[in-house]
Amino acid sequence: xxxxxxxxxxxxxxxxxxxxxxxxxxxxxxxxxxxxxxxxxxxxxxxxxxxxxxxxxxxxxxxxxxxxxxxxxxxxxxxxxxxxxxxxxxxxxxxxxxxxxxxxxxxxxxxxxxxxxxxxxxxxxxxxxxxxxxxxxxxxxxxxxxxxxxxxxxxxxxxxxxxxxxxxxxxxxxxxxxxxxxxxxxxxxxxxxxxxxxxxxxxxxxxxxxxxxxxxxxxxxxxxxxxxxxxxxxxxxxxxxxxxxxxxxxxxxxxxxxxxxxxxxxxxxxxxxxxxxxxxxxxxxxxxxxxxxxxxxxxxxxxxxxxxxxxxxxxxxxxxxxxxxxxxxxxxxxxxxxxxxxxxxxxxxxxxxxxxxxxxxxxxxxxxxxxxxxxxxxxxxx
Numbered sequence: 001x002x003x004x005x006x007x008x009x010x011x012x013x014x015x016x017x018x019x020x021x022x023x024x025x026x027x028x029x030x031x032x033x034x035x036x037x038x039x040x041x042x043x044x045x046x047x048x049x050x051x052x053x054x055x056x057x058x059x060x061x062x063x064x065x066x067x068x069x070x071x072x073x074x075x076x077x078x079x080x081x082x083x084x085x086x087x088x089x090x091x092x093x094x095x096x097x098x099x100x101x102x103x104x105x106x107x108x109x110x111x112x113x114x115x116x117x118x119x120x121x122x123x124x125x126x127x128x129x130x131x132x133x134x135x136x137x138x139x140x141x142x143x144x145x146x147x148x149x150x151x152x153x154x155x156x157x158x159x160x161x162x163x164x165x166x167x168x169x170x171x172x173x174x175x176x177x178x179x180x181x182x183x184x185x186x187x188x189x190x191x192x193x194x195x196x197x198x199x200x201x202x203x204x205x206x207x208x209x210x211x212x213x214x215x216x217x218x219x220x221x222x223x224x225x226x227x228x229x230x231x232x233x234x235x236x237x238x239x240x241x242x243x244x245x246x247x248x249x250x251x252x253x254x255x256x257x258x259x260x261x262x263x264x265x266x267x268x269x270x271x272x273x274x275x276x277x278x279x280x281x282x283x284x285x286x287x288x289x290x291x292x293x294x295x296x297x298x299x300x301x302x303x304x305x306x307x308x309x310x311x312x313x314x315x316x317x318x319x320x321x322x323x324x325x326x327x328x329x330x331x332x333x334x335x336x337x338x339x340x341x342x343x344x345x346x347x348x349x350x351x352x353x354x355x356x357x358x359x360x361x362x363x364x365x366x367x368x369x370x371x372x373x374x375x376x377x378x379x380x381x382x
Contacts, residue, residue, distance in 0.1 A: 046076075046078050046081045047079065047080045047274065047278070048080075048081045048082075048083070049080070049081070049082045049083070049106035049107055049270065050082075050083050050090075050106050051065075051083060051084045051085065051105060051106060051107045051108050051109070052084070052085045052086070052087065052089055052090050052091065052096060052099070052105050052108050052109075053065040053085070053087060053108060053109040054087050054093035054094075054108070054109065054110035054114060054214065055086065055093075055109070055110075055215060055216075056086055056087055056088075056215060056216040056241070059215060059237050059241065060237050060240060060300060061109075061215075061233075061262075062084075062086055062109075064109075064168060064262065064289075064293050065084055065262075066084055067292060067293065067296075068167075068264060068285060068286070068289040069082045069084045071285040071288060071289055072281065072282060072285045075281050075284075075285060076278060076281055079275075079278060080274070080278050080281075082106075082107070084109075087214060087215070087216060088216070090104065090105055091104065091105070092214070093110070093114065093214035093216075094114055094214060096108045096110050096114070096265070097110070097115050097160060097162060097265060100265045101159075101161045101162050101267065101268075103161075103267050103269065105267070106266065106267050106270045107264070107265050107267060107270070107271075108264075108265045109262065109263070109264055109265070110263055110265070111260060111261070111262060111263055112125045112126060112151070112164075112261075112263045113125070113126040113127055113196055113197030113198075113257070113260065114197075116196065116197040116198065116200075118158050119158060119341070119343060119344075120198065120337050120340070120341050121150075121154060121337075121343045121344040121346070121347045122151075122154060123197040123198035123199075124198070124344070124351060125138065125142065125151070125166065125260070125261070126138075126197060126257055126260030127197040127198035127199050127202070127256065127257055127260075128198055128202070128255065128256070128258075128330050128333075128334075129255040129259075129326075129327060129330060130258060130259040130351065130355065131351060131352055131355030131356070131359065132355060132359045132363075133351075133355045133358065133359060134169070134172075134258075134259055134362070135170055135171070135260060135261055136169045136294075137259070137354075137358050137359070137362065138169070138259045138261065138351075139166060139169055139261055140354075141351055141354040141355070141358075142166050145350065145353075145354035146350045146354075147347075147350065148166075150343075150350060151164060151166075152164075153343075154347075157343075161267065161268045162265050162266065162267065162268055163265070163268050163271040164263055164264070164265055164266075165263070165265075165282075165283070165286045166261050166262070166263055167261060167262055167263075167264060167286045167287070167289060167290035167293070168261050168289065168290050168293040168294070169259070169260075169261050169290070169294060170234070170257075170259075170260045170262075170297075171234065172253060172254065172257075172258045172259075173231060173233050173234065173254060173256070173257045173260070174231060174233075174234075174238075174250055174251060174252050174253070174254065175231060175251035175252065175253065175254040175256070175318045175322070176193070176195075176229050176230055176231035176250070176251060176254075177222070177229060177230055177231070177246075177247040177250050177251075178228075178229045178249045178250075178251060179228065179229070179249065180249060181249055181251065181314075182251050182318065182319070182322060183319060184319065184321055184322065185206055185321060185322050186207070188203065188206035188207045188208045189207035189208075190207065190208075190209065191207070191208045191209065191229050192208070192226065192227050192228045192229070193208035193209065193228065193231075194210070194211055194212070194213050194218050194227050194229075194230035194231065194232075195210060195212065195230070195256065196212045197257070198333060198337075199231075199256040199257055200212060201329075201333045202256045202326055202329055202330060202333065203256065205329035206322075206325060206326070206329065208229075211227065215232055215233075215237070216241070218230045218241065218243075219242045219243060219245070222243075222246040222247065223245075223246050229247075230243075231254070231257075233257075234297070234301050234304075235301045235302075235304040235305040235308055236300045236301050236303075236304040238250070238304075239307065244308055244311050244312070244313050247313075248312050248313050249313075249314055249316065250308070250313055250314070250315050250316070251315075251316050251317075251318045252315055252316065252318060253323070254318055254326065255326040255330065256326060262293075266282075334348060
């Protein structure tokens with residue numbers, strides 16, 4: 001029985017009225033949703049990720065990593081925020097993929113050749129002549145010719161809990177920086193030389209004593225005499241790292257890494273937890289960054305190539321005898337690795353099949369650009 005108020009009413013009607021109001025409000029909200037009116041929901045905070053690159057801050061490669069991160073952050077409208085750190089901030093450069101797999105880092109930016117020690121087949125995505133494919137063609141093989149599926153098979157066999165995107169085709173890398181010009185294959189004998197991936201086997205085959213070092217450690221090692229010579233990647237990276245301060249001789253053109261590309265990594269659990277929209281955004285940001293990097297590199301690398309010459313660096317074309325020796329040694333490496341590692345043969349056969357078709361098309365189709373350049377600018381051969 002309802003208690004009596006001082007005014008003599010029971011208040012029961014008001015209680016019913018409140019209940020009716022609440023019920024009516026709930027029904028109205030449901031009705032609004034049914035009719036398509038927006039309902040008010042509590043805003044979710046952004047997804048945050050901590051990333052690391054395998055590059056020092058001053059390297060243009062770290063800038064490329066930052067370009068991708070900015071695209072994702074901007075395009076997500078605040079839903080996803082990636083913080084990018086340079087090499088060594090959390091783990092050493094060569095330890096990146098393990099850190100991402102374990103969740104120590106949510107993602108990162110590097111090159112697949114850095115994981116060569118886990119399975120030699122991984123180096124095929126960047127080391128060697130690639131059967132004459134340029135870096136764009138290697139990416140085409142990866143995306144459309146079965147390379148991605150083979151890479152994923154290798155990562156599963158290594159229990160790497162990562163999602164990988166390859167992008168950013170790199171121009172042919174220089175043979176390296178030396179104390180004096182290389183004129184013949186025999187000049188490598190006894191040289192203390194820096195490279196990575198299967199390039200180690202190529203330069204070892206040429207007679208060098210090879211030491212694999214990450215980018216930030218190369219110039220200090222050259223300065224202290226721990227290395228006699230080294231290769232890294234391109235005019236902008238080499239200049240930023242200070243190669244011109246320890247050497248004035250750079251040899252251009254080589255088959256040791258003529259068609260490499262970058263790798264974007266995500267921890268698989270973190271990636272799979274993202275919404276379908278954010279995963280689609282990431283995939284499109286990869287393609288956009290790949291195109292942007294390619295055209296940005298043309299501008300920046302050519303400017304730094306010019307600047308290095310103004311700083312007294314002399315560039316020389318690698319002699320054909322050295323290039324031919326690289327190809328001969330590469331054939332020996334492939335024969336040995338295919339016997340040691342069935343996956344190496346599986347990947348190499350896939351590349352060969354794709355290259356046989358696509359290099360024929362490319363070589364038959366493309367004009368000789370050097371001829372036109374020399375016609376208009378009197379360009380000298382490097």
